[in-house]
Amino acid sequence: MNPEIGHYALVLALAVAILQTVLPIWGARTNDAALMRVGPSLALAFCGFVALSFAVLVVAYVTSDFSVLNVVENSHSLKPLLYRITGTWGNHEGSMLLWALVLAIFGATVALFGGNLPARLKANVLGVQGSIGVAFIAFLLLTSNPFTRVIPAPAEGNDLNPVLQDIGLAIHPPLLYLGYVGFSVTFAFAVAALIDGRIDAAWARWVRPWALGAWAFLTLGIAMGSYWAYYELGWGGWWFWDPVENASLMPWLAGTALIHSAVVMEKRDALKVWTVLLAILAFSLSLLGTFLVRSGVLTSVHAFATDPTRGVFILGILVFFIGGSLTLFAARAGNLRQGGIFAPISREGALVLNNLLLTAAAAAVFVGTLYPLALEATTGAKITVGPPYFNLTVGALMLPVVFAMPFGPLLAWKRGDLPGAAQRLMLAFLIGLAAAGAAAYAESGGPALAPIGIGLGAFVILGAIIDIAERSGLGRVPAATAFARFRGLPRAALGAALAHAGIGICLLGIVAETSWNSETIVGAKVGDSFAVGRYELTLARLEPRTGPNYRELAGVFDIRRGGASVGTIESSKRLFTARNMPTTEAGIRTFGLSQLYVSLGDELPGGGLAIRAYWKPLVTLIWIGAVIMALGGALSLSDRRLRVGAPKPARKAVAAARPVAAE
């Protein structure tokens, strides 16, 4: 397809987005039903044009159309088809276009499946979505046009950064954007409610599926990014407190607070103003993340664009949407009627505590991420705020959240019985203590906090199980009745328990990996053996190979445990010829829940290779836990309550809650 078609489609999308911003909101102000009704059609047209534009860019990549500058800079005709496709969003322009596409898809889903929304709310929501569309399409057209041509067209492209030629990159940005941009819908709902000056429990019920969906995608996106860094960057870390990671963690923390406070608002009509503020904050932090990554203000593994005009433009977008929404919030929040009082010890009280600590953690991450930038801008001093800062602050704030987590679901609304809850959790607490003791006994090496972490993880997982057992009356009623009750439990309760268990599982993985991993760095020639944890590795052979666009040297290791062979592991070092750039392809082998991790270093003067090998106990639990959290979110989404909010939308709300299905 002709790249100009993509360019024109983008221009048309901008025009449609401007109409989508103005007409429905004008209609809502003047009570003009006809104007309000054009919103959905415009949102669909917007989605169509952005999708067409994106498709044109994908085609340019697949066919290696080197008359397009973006393709020249980031692709190569020898690159495998999969990476030619995923390379579309492995660069600044393409990834912004993907951002706009995800936004358009969310807008279209609201238009299609928001049938149960009041007309005014829907019109305002689509209008706000339209305005975000205007900002980002204008950004693309004015500063980051992916369809710029080069004449004469070069015969070959520069290739994609080899680190990004990976299946992880195919999945990570789209998932992350589904999370980031998913919060644009909750943001639009918040701003729409503020424009209208009215908000009630039903609003929370409409917002919750979007918040849950965005949260689940963001959870998966962060986990995927972490796993990608783990296996692709070759030094065995899975979280670096890199500013770009922090940029995704902040909206996650705010979003986690939001899905909890929305429950309070829906059930008890309380915390309204706070929930609206969180909805604004979650998307503001997503925008901030986009700004940090896209403007190139950071020194970071991910920042692949630096151009001051872009930075200033995104800063403008940031100021407009965050400043505008907060101003509107300040002006209108006072009018929102407060409701629902509750005792400090109650389900609401527990959720307030959760919210306070989560937002405080988000603030700590915010300060740690932006302080170096602010300091350099004001005094010129260059500093690094590293892992020790984040481990201390976020760790100290999240520990009470995790410890309080099993108590929350066991407390009643309005007035809870804390001793009763503690009594019911006694078994979990004792088993947690036993687990901590066992961990301290089995692994004497690690830090003193480690067994406590293990105990806490076990406590949280068991607490989630006890919550469900209590709700189904296990032990108090006959087993058959308990099972019937279990099947009748609201999916939201099951989802919450599952997500909470996921946190416990993730915590176990984090504690075990950071406390008891063992690292071996050696120089080895073929035939040499060395020990890693309880395993013995032997470098069996070195194989030079040629791939489609790289050459590699692969090392094959035999693994033995207690003298018996348990398989082989292969690790390689690749040289991508187009950019003359080496990458490390770590060899990873999973044993149960733990992994053996081997990466190759340089060739040594006396022959042989530098080799770095790790034993990472229970490391897979980190990502398994995250996936379970996301599953919990999905299970919650399928709750009847989120579907029966209005007369007809049983099927529709589910689809609306899972926007990817439409893609």
Next chain:
Amino acid sequence: MTRKGRRLVLISSALGVLAIAAGLVLFALNDTIVFFRSPSEIAQEHTAPGTRLRVGGLVKDGSVVKSDNVHVRFAITDGGADVEVAYVGILPDLFREGQGVIVEGRLTGPMSFTADSVLAKHDEKYMPREVVDALKKQGVWQEGANGNPVKATQGSAAP
């Protein structure tokens, strides 16, 4: 409890959490931040040994000595002064003589340094931003010779 009393509890607990968070942040910032210095700055300021720092510059040509498998010594220069660096571990893929790197660790003497991590730029075009600034100050930076966006990759020693 009255409505007022409950609100008081809510507000005071919010303020309590806020105060704790603020205290934590300030304490941690005080304790854990690491400053960046160029070799010339270290030479001029006589920074005290034992200070935790990040130092950036170019790996001096001919200075890299690999004494055994994983012990490496090299010098970082910004044209004005050199810092001798000792490092144990695997160097990042793009560590080469003449390339820009950042090391993090402690000063062990006036101009000697023990690094526990080495960050190298991650592709031919890119150079760590701090290194570019340090080189510009010393007048050895040529505009246009390199793009300045930053992609660092890290190699770190055993903890």
